[in-house]
Amino acid sequence: MPDAQAVSARTRVVRxxxxxxxxxxxxxxxxxxxxxxxxxxxxxxxxFVIPTAxxxxxxxxxxxxxxxxRMLRNLDKGIPVCLTVTLLDGLVLARSIFNxxxxxxxxxxxxTAVAVLDAxxxxxxxxxxxxHILPGRWAESRQPNERELKQTLVxxxxxxxxxxxxxxxxPIDDEEDYAFPTWAGVIPLQMVPGTPENDPxxxxxxxxxxxxxxxxxx
Amino acid sequence: MPDAQAVSARTRVVRxxxxxxxxxxxxxxxxxxxxxxxxxxxxxxxxFVIPTAxxxxxxxxxxxxxxxxRMLRNLDKGIPVCLTVTLLDGLVLARSIFNxxxxxxxxxxxxTAVAVLDAxxxxxxxxxxxxHILPGRWAESRQPNERELKQTLVxxxxxxxxxxxxxxxxPIDDEEDYAFPTWAGVIPLQMVPGTPENDPxxxxxxxxxxxxxxxxxx
Numbered sequence: 001m002p003d004a005q006a007v008s009a010r011t012r013v014v015r016x017x018x019x020x021x022x023x024x025x026x027x028x029x030x031x032x033x034x035x036x037x038x039x040x041x042x043x044x045x046x047x048f049v050i051p052t053a054x055x056x057x058x059x060x061x062x063x064x065x066x067x068x069x070r071m072l073r074n075l076d077k078g079i080p081v082c083l084t085v086t087l088l089d090g091l092v093l094a095r096s097i098f099n100x101x102x103x104x105x106x107x108x109x110x111x112t113a114v115a116v117l118d119a120x121x122x123x124x125x126x127x128x129x130x131x132h133i134l135p136g137r138w139a140e141s142r143q144p145n146e147r148e149l150k151q152t153l154v155x156x157x158x159x160x161x162x163x164x165x166x167x168x169x170x171p172i173d174d175e176e177d178y179a180f181p182t183w184a185g186v187i188p189l190q191m192v193p194g195t196p197e198n199d200p201x202x203x204x205x206x207x208x209x210x211x212x213x214x215x216x217x218x
Numbered sequence: 219m220p221d222a223q224a225v226s227a228r229t230r231v232v233r234x235x236x237x238x239x240x241x242x243x244x245x246x247x248x249x250x251x252x253x254x255x256x257x258x259x260x261x262x263x264x265x266f267v268i269p270t271a272x273x274x275x276x277x278x279x280x281x282x283x284x285x286x287x288r289m290l291r292n293l294d295k296g297i298p299v300c301l302t303v304t305l306l307d308g309l310v311l312a313r314s315i316f317n318x319x320x321x322x323x324x325x326x327x328x329x330t331a332v333a334v335l336d337a338x339x340x341x342x343x344x345x346x347x348x349x350h351i352l353p354g355r356w357a358e359s360r361q362p363n364e365r366e367l368k369q370t371l372v373x374x375x376x377x378x379x380x381x382x383x384x385x386x387x388x389p390i391d392d393e394e395d396y397a398f399p400t401w402a403g404v405i406p407l408q409m410v411p412g413t414p415e416n417d418p419x420x421x422x423x424x425x426x427x428x429x430x431x432x433x434x435x436x
Contacts, residue, residue, distance in 0.1 A: 010264060036306055036320075038256035040265035046228060047258035047265050049302040051324055084267040088254055088409070093430065097348060097359045098366040102254075106269055130315060140400045142314040152316070170417045182358045183424050187433050188412035191306070199388045199402040206401050212311065215405050 010110055011163040019165045024059075027164045030105045031056050031085055033217050035133045039063060040082040041074060054083070055129035059159045061109065062116070062125040067153040083109045083157055091187040094171035095180040101167060103186060109162040113155040125154045136211035191217060228328055229381040237383045242277075245382045248323045249274050249303055251435050253351045257281060258300040259292060272301070273347035277377045279327065280334070280343040285371040301327045301375055309405040312389035313398040319385060321404060327380040331373040343372045354429035409435060 013020025021027070037054045040047055055062045061083060067073075089103035116122045123144070130138045144152070171184050193215040196208050231238025239245070255272045258265055273280045279301060285291075307321035334340045341362070348356045362370070389402050411433040414426050 010261075036304065038258075038267050038269075038302060038304070040256075040258040040267035040300070042260050042263065042265050043228075045260065046298050046328060047260050047300045048328075049256050049258035049267050049300045049326065051256075051302065051304040051322070053320070080264050082258070082265045082267045084256060084269065086254065086256070086269040090412075091352060091433075093352070093355065093359075095360050096366075097344065097356065097362050098370070100348065100355075100359070102271070104269070108267070110264060110266075126315070130318065134309060134311070134405075137311065137318075138315065141312070141318070142395055142398045142400075144315050148314075148316040170415070170419075177360055178419055180360045181424075182360075183414075183427050183430065184417040184420050185426075185430075186415045186417075187352075187430050188415065189409055190412060191407055192410040194308075194406035194408060196401075197388070197404045197406065199404075201388075201396055202402050206399075208403075209401050212401065212403075212405050215309075 008161050011108060011161050013163055013165055016165075016167075019167055021164045021166055022162075024159070026166065027107045027159070027162055028056070030087060030107045030164055031061070031159075032132075034085040034087050035217075037061075037063070037083050037085045040084070041079055043074060053129060053133060054085075055125065055132040056159075057124065057128045061157045061159060062129055062154055063113070063157070064126060064129055064152055064154045067151055069153070073153075078112050078114060081111065081113050081157065088189050089168065090189050092167075092171045093184055093187065095173045095177040095182055095184050099171055099173050099177070101171065103168050105164065105166045107162060107164045109157060109159055111157050111160055113157040116154040116156050119149075121156075122149065122154050125156070126152070134211055134215070136209065140209065226379050229326060229379050231381055231383055234383075234385075237385050239382045239384055240380075242377070244384065245325045245377070245380055246274070248305060248325045248382055249279070249377075250350070252303040252305050253435075255279075255281070255301050255303045258302070259297055261292060271347060271351060272303075273343065273350040274377075275342065275346045279375045279377060280347055280372055281331070281375070282344060282347055282370055282372045285369055287371070291371075296330050296332060299329060299331050299375065306407050307386065308407050310385075310389045311402055311405065313391045313395040313400055313402050317389055317391050317395070319389065321386050323382065323384045325380060325382045327375060327377055329375050329378055331375040334372040334374050337367075340367065340372050343374070344370070352429055352433070354427065358427065
C-alpha cells in the first residue's frame with residue numbers, strides 16, 4: 001500500500017513510472033537485504049557521493065563514521081542528504097540494443113540527517129549497524145569503549161520521504177524485434193560470499209563461526 | 219604515479235588518507251571492473267543519488283538514459299555532478315567492534331557532465347556502454363535506429379578531478395585486542411553471475427552465447 005507521506009514531487013519516479021513503488025514493505029526489504037548505501041550531500045554547490053554502511057531501526061536509518069570525517073562533519077550541520085541503496089539482480093539482454101536493461105531494486109531516501117547524541121540510542125544504532133551487516137557478530141566482539149564511542153559519530157536519517165524502483169523479469173522487446181535472430185534473456189547476478197579467510201594472526205584452532213561460514217543476505 | 223590534475227582539496231581523501239590513491243591506472247581498473255555508478259546532482263539545494271550504468275572511452279565516462287529523464291535533463295544544463303563507483307570485496311571482522319571494516323575499491327569523479335551532440339561520438343559512447351557491460355553483445359543485437367537515438371541522451375564526464383580509495387587485507391586490531399578470544403578474518407564477497415535464463419519467447423534451440431554463459435567482470 002502506498003505510503004502517503006513518502007510520495008512527493010521529489011521522490012515520485014518520473015521515468016518508467018510503472019517501476020516506482022512507494023510502500024514501506026518493499027522499500028524495507030531492499031534496505032534490509034543491502035548494507036552499503038551511497039550518501040549524497042552538497043558542499044559549496046558541489047555534490048559528493050560516498051559509499052558507506054548503514055543500519056535500520058524501525059523507521060530510521062543510521063550511518064556512522066569518524067567524528068573527523070568530512071562527510072559526517074558536514075551532515076552534522078543538518079544539510080539535506082540523499083541515501084540510495086541499489087541491489088543489482090541481473091543483466092537483461094533484449095534483441096535490440098535500445099531495450100537492454102538491468103534487473104535491480106533500489107531505494108532513495110531524502111531528508112536531513114542529524115547526529116545521535118543520546119548515549120543509549122548511539123550504542124543501539126551501532127549495534128543495529130553491526131547486526132544489520134552480520135547478525136551474531138556484535139555479542140562475540142570486544143565491545144566499544146568510551147574512547148571509541150567518542151571518536152564515532154552516528155547520524156540518524158528518518159525514512160519519511162522515499163521511493164523504491166524495481167525492475168525484474170525477462171527483456172521486453174518491440175513486437176517486430178522478437179524475430180531478430182539473437183539470444184535474449186537474463187544473466188542473473190548475485191553477491192556471493194566466499195570461504196572465510198583467517199586473520200594471519202589468528203590462532204588456527206579458532207573455529208569459524210556459522211555467521212561467517214554461512215553468510216547470506218537473503 | 220599520482221595524477222597531479224586529479225588531486226584537489228575536494229578529491230583528497232581526508233579520512234584514512236593512507237587509503238587514498240590518485241593514479242589513473244588504479245582508478246581505471248576500478249572503473250573498468252564495475253559498471254554501475256551512483257551519480258549525484260543537486261536540484262534546488264537537494265542532492266539526488268541515482269544508480270545508472272556507465273562506459274569509459276579513454277579519459278571520459280559516458281552515462282545515458284532517456285532524453286526525458288529528470289536526472290539527465292538536469293545534467294544537460296551543465297550542473298556539477300559526482301560519479302561514484304564502489305566495488306565491495308569483503309567483510310573485515312576484527313576482534314573489536316570498532317575495528318570492523320570492509321574491503322572495497324571505490325572511485326569518485328567530480329565534474330560537469332555535458333550532452334554529447336555529435337552523432338558519431340554518441341554512437342561510439344553507446345557502443346562503449348554496451349561493450350563495457352557485456353563485451354560482444356553489441357554486434358549481435360539489433361542496432362539503434364534514428365528514433366531510438368533521438369530518444370536517448372548521452373552525457374560525457376571527463377575523468378579530470380578524481381580519487382580512489384582502497385582497503386584490502388586482514389583486520390587491523392589494536393595490539394592489546396589480539397588476545398581477545400573471537401574469530402577474526404575476512405568474508406570475501408563477489409558479484410557472481412548465475413546460469414543465463416532464456417527469454418520465455420526465445421526459440422529454445424537458440425544457443426546461449428559464450429559472453430553470457432561465461433560472464434565475468436575480472
